[in-house]
Ligand SMILES: Cc1cc2nc3c(=O)[nH]c(=O)nc-3n(C[C@H](O)[C@H](O)[C@H](O)COP(=O)(O)OP(=O)(O)OC[C@H]3O[C@@H](n4cnc5c(N)ncnc54)[C@H](O)[C@@H]3O)c2cc1C
């Protein structure tokens with residue numbers, strides 16, 4: 387019995403969620419193989435070998451993995467799946483796009499968005515927009531899951547896994563990569579930042595002016611509500627919540643955010659939540675650790691000044 | 697070209713679910729249900745393609761009890777041409793749903809298949825990807841824009857730090873994200889007319905598909921609530937707190 391973990395890369399590095407996925411996989415106490423795919427893995431092979439708890443790193447290099455497509459990674463995994471009793475990936479956009487298909491082709495039901503592996507076949511996952519935690523017993527002979535990365539700590543980097551090169555199957559060709567528009571920010575990424583400060587639609591056109599300097603000071607990522615994104619005050623990828631990014635930072639600061647159920651679904655697991663809102667009855671206060679009832683247009687400049695002096 | 701849209705009749709997304717004291721599980725039998733919002737977005741997209749003359753038939757398919765006809769009527773009111781109910785009394789898991797949808801795709805031969813990125817409620821987010829894999833066709837999840845071009849569909853998708861554009865050979869499966877469009881408001885006469893439209897019904901258990909559950913929800917609980925916020929008096933107290941929790945050295 388052994389586990390296959392699907393890695394994911396970002397440029398020439400592994401994504402932080404890969405480290406968290408390896409920690410999650412260690413719950414099964416079985417040998418772990420890490421599958422890394424890409425077009426040029428020389429720089430990354432050394433990093434991948436260091437993930438603690440990994441037995442072997444399987445490297446699949448092919449030109450078409452420069453921009454991996456679901457159909458190609460699916461064939462790659464199906465080619466080696468018979469060697470594994472467990473398959474796991476982070477519940478990232480790519481992970482959740484590819485894992486259900488792999489499972490279906492093996493005639494296995496996957497369990498997605500797992501936040502806790504309780505026994506080797508029992509999992510906890512949120513449902514109903516985070517309002518319910520369900521415990522699921524998976525009766526399948528092969529366990530195939532995706533894990534919410536923020537629910538697991540990153541594995542350490544003192545491993546020394548064996549490197550194995552494997553062949554990539556031919557291109558499927560059912561889909562083709564055309565292009566992408568990614569924002570490159572100096573800031574930490576939303577889903578792995580230690581601190582996140584987020585604003586609601588009431589920040590209006592001042593969204594960036596008000597939040598940027600404070601985020602800079604706190605080394606924080608910036609988030610937004612859907613209402614704020616829909617109004618065009620913040621970029622799509624800043625949306626936090628059920629249908630945006632789900633985060634679990636050490637500190638979450640919600641500014642002018644009402645605390646709708648769908649927003650809360652994305653922030654519930656934050657360690658400390660601070661809410662700033664001028665309405666003392668705003669629902670967000672019921673879910674925060676600390677509250678400041680005040681006008682954000684006064685508080686944010688004050689906070690910025692206080693932090694500059696700091 | 698024909699488009700197939702999968703429509704789930706599910707818990708209304710404004711309703712907070714309750715755990716039944718006897719079963720310890722979420723009780724949705726009595727709660728208000730509605731069309732899954734992501735499926736409504738799929739329907740709207742299909743209707744827009746038809747209005748642009750790129751699609752000539754839209755078929756909506758729901759899997760569920762007789763009550764799912766409500767969502768199919770909603771689909772008619774939005775502008776689909778045919779509606780199909782695959783009837784089953786027990787709620788099915790995503791793999792079984794994907795297999796039933798595959799059977800319908802085989803029968804209907806659509807060029808484009810829309811599903812929602814997830815069904816609110818269980819929030820599995822699996823069915824579209826499974827259906828594509830079972831059919832051996834391409835899949836684009838989390839679509840925020842689509843364009844049909846001879847034999848291909850170009851899909852812009854929401855990914856971790858922005859968007860990505862893929863081109864898929866038809867037939868293909870696309871799962872709709874929130875920003876794909878904003879569904880139109882349904883006018884009352886359309887809803888009245890929808891009531892008179894026929895809904896073809898097939899029986900799930902007669903479609904030669906393995907419907908057995910593969911996992912079991914053993915218990916449900918509500919996440920721990922915070923006791924409520926400690927109120928801070930001013931920005932100075934806030935800064936002091938930030939220092940205390942060590943985000944400020
Ligand atoms: C299917 C679905 C999915 C959704 N997914 C998401 C999601 O992923 N993420 C998400 O965020 N939302 C999501 N939503 C939307 C969600 O329901 C709310 O509409 C949204 O979160 C509200 O955003 P908001 O707090 O910015 O705005 P509002 O609810 O309008 O709240 C504004 C708040 O700002 C406060 N305020 C106003 N002026 C000031 C001031 N000067 N100083 C201090 N406070 C002030 C007000 O008191 C109020 O509490 C979803 C909705 C649906 C239907």
Ligand SMILES: Nc1ncnc2c1ncn2[C@@H]1O[C@H](COP(=O)(O)O)[C@@H](O)[C@H]1O
Nearest residue numbers: 702703759811812814815820821822823
């Ligand atoms: N019972 C069902 N009937 C019709 N479509 C469904 C059903 N269940 C799931 N789907 C489709 O699959 C999508 C994703 O559902 P899920 O994988 O359950 O989150 C939904 O948005 C629907 O388009």
